[in-house]
Amino acid sequence: MSRDVAVLGAGMHPWGKWGRGFVEYGLAAARAALADAGIAWPDVQYVAGAGTIRNGYPGFIAGATFAQALGWSGARVSSSYAACASGAQAIGSARAQILAGLCDVALVVGADAAPKGFFRPVGGDRPDDPDWLRFRLLGATNPLYFALYARRRMAVHGATPDDFAAVKVKNARHGLANPNARYRKEVTPADVRESAVVADPLRLLDICATSDGGAALVLTSMDFARRHGVTDPVRVSALSTVTPTFPKTVLDLPDFATDSALTAAEPGRPFRSAIADAAYEEAGIGPDDLSLAEVYDLSTALELDWYEDIGLCEPGGAEELLRSGATALGGRIPVNPSGGLASFGEAIPAQAIAQLCELTWQLRGQAGGRQVEDARTGIAVTQGLFGHGSAVIAIR
Template identity: 70%
Template sequence: MSGDIAVLGVGMHPWGKWGRSFVRYGVAAARDALADAGLEWRQVRSVVGADTVRCGYPGYVAGATFAQALGWQGARVASVYAACASGAQAIAAARAQILAGLADVVLVVGADAAPKGFFAPAGGERPDDPDWLRFRVLGATNPAYFGLYARRRMACYGDSPDDYARVKVKNAAAGAHNPNARYRRAVSAEEVAASAVVADPLRLLDICATSDGGAALVLSGMDFARRHGAADPVRIRAVSTVTPVYPKTVLDLPDIATDSGVASASGVATDSDIATASAADVPAVDRPAVDRPAVAAETPPAVDSFRASIARAAYEEAGIGPEDLSLAEVYDLSTALELQWYEDIGLCEEGEGASLVREGVTALGGRLPVNPSGGLASFGEAVPAQAIAQVCELTWQLRRAAGRRQVAGARVGITANQGLFGHGSAVVALR
């Protein structure tokens, strides 16, 4: 049995700071997706909601919340939480239901009404929560980690703040053409350099905002799609949600996502090290000879194999490789992190990410555009919606319906995202 499922419909509520309920954003996105699919709500046999824990009890049971808001009609319901990877986990749950024959048509919805500023741990006193601990004990907000990661790349690979600015300039140029983006204005490298320092070397325009927004997909089996008249739909061929491998053999900076910041400061493996353990089977790569500070020779970097393993599992399931890609949507919490994703999804070898953005490879019109949607740089984070929004962008691109941000000849795309503890995700779509 084929593992493909069809994307019949996509919908989004524009990102911004609207000050309304997340339910409103999700319902708007769902209705747009249903209209795009040419289906009525009563034809949906299952609803999978990506949870938002910052929006009260309705956010914890998002599937039921959206089903109720759309009107009870007897569909199955499920709710999924995996922080920034929640949307991809929801897609995985929907795909499993379809391939198991439990539902012909599944609606996947994620939406958020995010607080202003950096995210704080939700739920009050939680001393067993690494997020709570790092905020409360270390005062280490997410931008602080992003800054450390950026410094690491500078020390190990010779990246510079100019390289990071190039990522923002690239993504802002694409986002300017996206009607759903929050920030729709091109910016210059000079504007990035002039913005306020947040966590050296990263400036305000290097770090994504927090946003309100919603995204939805209508998914179905291939037989249903053909009966419905969709002879050549965009297909999801792989959904990777792998975890890291334990034990972690090389201590390194933690893998940071919006709701995850785990590491063993003592160097002794703990239970929480599982969240950032590196896969043991990733081969070493030859790195180019570049001028680096002396510290790089004393502390050679380890391949960040957890994120690499996310992409590798997706490639293996889809039967493709990085060389087959037309585009990618990756999780650019910061400009420096986008460069790391280039390496983790196999677009180049470790340490060479900056060269791709310098050469224009990942820009619109380049050999392999990354974040043609504008990325989180243009949208900001609406946590449970963003992995779904990435698949929306792949769908528009593969349908040749992305307007001025269209990637010429788009046939295969991948998304990459990372969330709470060991939640990682990648989705491969093709047409």
Template identity: 35%
Template structure:
């Protein structure tokens, strides 16, 4: 059975505490927009997976109740930074499994200012879910007094540079591209444009990563309405429908840890396998993809993901971004929204916001950031601990 996204909604992603709103206010805005986009009511929704990381249990219910009190099942989803895509995957499974015809996937986050800690434990790495991952880092690089997520990705960048000759300028080119793209996204947290030199000159967070190569903490919400083929037909939604052509989630295998590298510990093997499975299920390859929204939590992760998705051979990702192949006029447009680096990264909303951007691109509704002729989009959402979700979306001609 096929599944389709027929409605999407997002709030503006904002710096924490910049607006006087609660997480349920965000969900009312994003979820209401998704329902309006689909042209349906909340009473037609049969199941509601809700993704978030930093609120209490059953916060999903509190948020969804802003849309209606219909008594439908609400599921609270937490999968670190891959939470939003996990909620979307649950919605797809409900539909493709024949359990439901209409599911609303919601994601939100209301975050604190400052850098992320090491996990939901508040930074106690002895009991942290990602202790094994940070242990890999500490064994090779030690542990410094810099933000731990920036540290493990920064050390992955150092390894990539040492092995392949990747340069600081190539890493900065990722940030420059994504900040440039976000200038055309009114819902992005930042709309400032920077040169490579300005990004290199920004404050260092964990060398070689500077502040303008790191995703910020953010408040925001995103939503998607996922329905069956028969729901599309019954309600005349063919013009809005974007097919979920293939999707896969993978978690850590021995490959994440056996090499002892941060490159593998932050999830490149997971991403590679998720992409392989998603391509196989969709009957598509990277050569068919026009537009990509990927998890650039740090600039190095965009380069690692190019390689994992098959956009280039290992070690060639720095040259790929520098060549212009991943921006307008190139082979693919990657992160037209501005990505996590510039659009923002409210953890529970990120994966759904990626899907929303791709749906708008495939419907030719993206305005000044429209990728001309886009028919196939790929979303990549990853969380340490770990989970990687790759989703292929397709719009029929």
């Protein structure tokens, strides 16, 4: 049985700091996706919302919130929260409904209005919350984790701060051509080197910002797409949200935030690789079949880890792959042609949905000045909280 679903519509609200409610961003993205698909809102049978816990009760029930904003229509709804992988789980919920034959047309929406500065634990003093514990007991903000990863790359693989800066320079150049990006400005290596130190060796321009933004998709069955006159749609061929396998057999870590779940039963095999491998297996392809990749570049150093985790090169080969120009537009395997988080900042529940929007536009040949030549297959990957990573493969 085919596991493909069609992506008929993609829409976004530009990223930035707009000072308005997240529902407004999601509503704009949803209407853009519906218009792109040529679908009327009453034709949507299922709404999958990606949740945001930083925007009050409406954020927890995002599916119903967006359905209400669009106008009650009787559509079924669901809401998913998995931190940075929330959007991918919402896509997965909609895809499952379609493949089960429970609906033909689904709308997936994610949006966020993020606070200024680095993310903090939600809900005040909560000693049962691992985020609260690591902030209060360890003083370990997210940038500290990013810096520890960067230090590891430097020690194990010989990465340099210049390599990290080169990732930012590349992604900023890609983002110049993206009208939805928050930052559309050329960046030089000197700009990165001279920006403020946040967590050594990472500087301010090595770390993504927090942003407002929204993204939406219209997913349908393949039969519906054909009836709608779309004979060759972009297809979601695989979606993986696997959990770690016996994660504490390599390192016995306390459950302090995201990275506690990244160990795996096989030494030297990061959990992120398992996410990508599960998607490759489901789609029946491998890394060599990819035309492009959208990866979750929370920091410049983390993008280099992703090159290896999704199989673009062998462990330790990311720096050479970057230096060769292979991951830039015009190279063998462009990574983050959208501009990535370096150009967007992070709007948590919208991000994985936005990645699939980018794959959709690339595979349709609609990406304008950031278009990857002859794009046919793409992967989008995220890293969420406690094993809620995700990988989505789109093919045309």
